Amino acid sequence: NPKEAKQIRILEQITSKFHLTDAHLMHIEKRMLDEVNRGLGKATNRTANVKSFVTYVHEIPSGRESGQYLALDLGGTNFRVILVELEAGSRSVKMKACKHEVSQKLMLGPGEDLFDFMTGCLVEFMKDHDLHGRKYHLGFTFSFPTRQRQLDRAELTHWTKGYKNAGVEGQDVVTLLKRSINKRPELDIQVEAILNDTTGCLLACAYKRPECAIGIILGTGTNASYVEDMNHVELYEGPRPRGCKSVVINTEWGAFGNTGSLDIIRTRYDHDMDSNSLNPGKQVYEKLISGMYLGELTRYILVHAIELGILFDGEAQTLLSVPGGFPTKYISEIEADPTRSTFTNIKQVMLELDISVATDFDLQVVRYICECVSTRAAYLAGAGVASLINKVARRRVTVGMDGSLYKFHPHLDRRMRSATRRLVSDCIQFEMVLSEDGSGRGAALAAAVAEKQR
Numbered sequence: 001n002p003k004e005a006k007q008i009r010i011l012e013q014i015t016s017k018f019h020l021t022d023a024h025l026m027h028i029e030k031r032m033l034d035e036v037n038r039g040l041g042k043a044t045n046r047t048a049n050v051k052s053f054v055t056y057v058h059e060i061p062s063g064r065e066s067g068q069y070l071a072l073d074l075g076g077t078n079f080r081v082i083l084v085e086l087e088a089g090s091r092s093v094k095m096k097a098c099k100h101e102v103s104q105k106l107m108l109g110p111g112e113d114l115f116d117f118m119t120g121c122l123v124e125f126m127k128d129h130d131l132h133g134r135k136y137h138l139g140f141t142f143s144f145p146t147r148q149r150q151l152d153r154a155e156l157t158h159w160t161k162g163y164k165n166a167g168v169e170g171q172d173v174v175t176l177l178k179r180s181i182n183k184r185p186e187l188d189i190q191v192e193a194i195l196n197d198t199t200g201c202l203l204a205c206a207y208k209r210p211e212c213a214i215g216i217i218l219g220t221g222t223n224a225s226y227v228e229d230m231n232h233v234e235l236y237e238g239p240r241p242r243g244c245k246s247v248v249i250n251t252e253w254g255a256f257g258n259t260g261s262l263d264i265i266r267t268r269y270d271h272d273m274d275s276n277s278l279n280p281g282k283q284v285y286e287k288l289i290s291g292m293y294l295g296e297l298t299r300y301i302l303v304h305a306i307e308l309g310i311l312f313d314g315e316a317q318t319l320l321s322v323p324g325g326f327p328t329k330y331i332s333e334i335e336a337d338p339t340r341s342t343f344t345n346i347k348q349v350m351l352e353l354d355i356s357v358a359t360d361f362d363l364q365v366v367r368y369i370c371e372c373v374s375t376r377a378a379y380l381a382g383a384g385v386a387s388l389i390n391k392v393a394r395r396r397v398t399v400g401m402d403g404s405l406y407k408f409h410p411h412l413d414r415r416m417r418s419a420t421r422r423l424v425s426d427c428i429q430f431e432m433v434l435s436e437d438g439s440g441r442g443a444a445l446a447a448a449v450a451e452k453q454r
């Protein structure tokens with residue numbers, strides 16, 4: 001059919017830049033490694049995009065920890081309060097958690113309200129689980145870029161992922177949390193450690209698998225932590241604990257590309273979405289990869305395809321025209337249809353989007369666009385992981401993974417692994433494993449380790 005042939009040609013033109021070659025991936029793997037190293041260097045850190053923050057987490061839990069520990073986990077769409085019970089020698093964790101959605105209002109209001117909200121949830125949780133009446137040690141997972149000064153001191157450098165609370169940037173978030181906790185006399189809480197979700201993911205995974213040295217999050221945002229040799233960390237502040245050979249580095253790799261190193265692969269859609277975001281020019285790698293952005297990016301392409309007349313007969317679609325109108329979960333649902341000519345899930349998505357007239361050809365175009373966006377994301381994430389595996393340079397390494405995008409996208413894991421495999425030496429064996437709810441468990445584990453060291 002000549003009309004469809006022409007439409008396919010146009011579709012190929014607008015999506016051609018999404019297909020990354022091995023040469024692109026090798027280039028990106030190398031640039032990421034350079035950037036992580038620049039972040040670690042004293043002379044280069046100030047101008048580095050990837051800040052490679054020191055976490056002051058030296059100890060991977062030994063398995064001998066025991067007792068009940070609390071964790072708070074703030075990092076995106078949801079906030080959680082967690083109680084973890086550790087039993088020495090078992091390497092298994094009993095966990096109770098309560099999840100609360102963080103409203104837009106809370107994300108954009110005064111910082112004090114956000115911290116009081118978290119403390120309020122903690123009080124309620126402790127009441128529900130009958131925990132009052134004794135002292136608890138707590139780990140705080142705070143998944144935004146912070147400059148850490150000690151295990152329990154970290155200043156927020158800047159908000160990401162849609163948060164913009166006033167009065168928090170530049171402040172030590174542990175002090176803000178303690179201030180809020182101190183307003184509630186019924187609480188007896190010692191805040192032991194602050195970490196981000198990737199470090200939590202790493203610790204939780206390492207608790208079960210000691211060869212784990214990397215933690216990756218692919219959720220609202222993306223980030224990575226890994227175990228680094230202390231000799232490579234020039235920016236370590238304060239005395240170096242005796243006998244500690246390594247420390248966990250929180251790369252904040254979402255900022256990779258902020259000064260143009262990814263521009264060779266960015267498309268007009270990436271640029272358009274970026275200009276309309278809360279943080280233009282920032283978190284460039286994250287915007288190519290993570291859950292907050294992939295659906296939106298897809299939406300930009302779909303809208304352009306409609307304008308070009310190659311989709312839905314050129315008919316504008318109301319719901320698709322609205323920012324946020326194509327959530328990332330649609331990509332997972334559409335790609336979960338077993339073949340490109342199975343239309344079960346995609347028809348459901350069309351129904352939800354109020355698109356009543358869609359031909360089979362339209363549905364194939366939509367699916368193809370989703371695949372372009374999500375495959376590029378998987379390959380880019382895979383290249384990032386390869387940089388860290390090459391950096392860690394062990395014969396066997398486990399990568400702990402978490403985040404809804406990783407968990408729910410039907411092909412992301414496989415595509416990511418195939419990209420990583422092509423970029424690391426054959427003599428390195430690696431595995432990527434889901435470390436579910438690692439961020440909260442990891443914070444509780446960090447609190448347990450810190451309490452023992454006191």
Ligand code: ADP
Pocket residue numbers: 075076077078218219220221290291292293327328329330332333402403404405408409
């Ligand atoms: P967070 O990173 O905020 O702690 P999650 O790991 O749950 O929490 O990630 C939330 C992000 O995951 C959202 O941006 C959302 O778009 C995306 N997401 C949720 N469900 C799915 C899904 N089924 N497939 C792909 N992405 C999803």
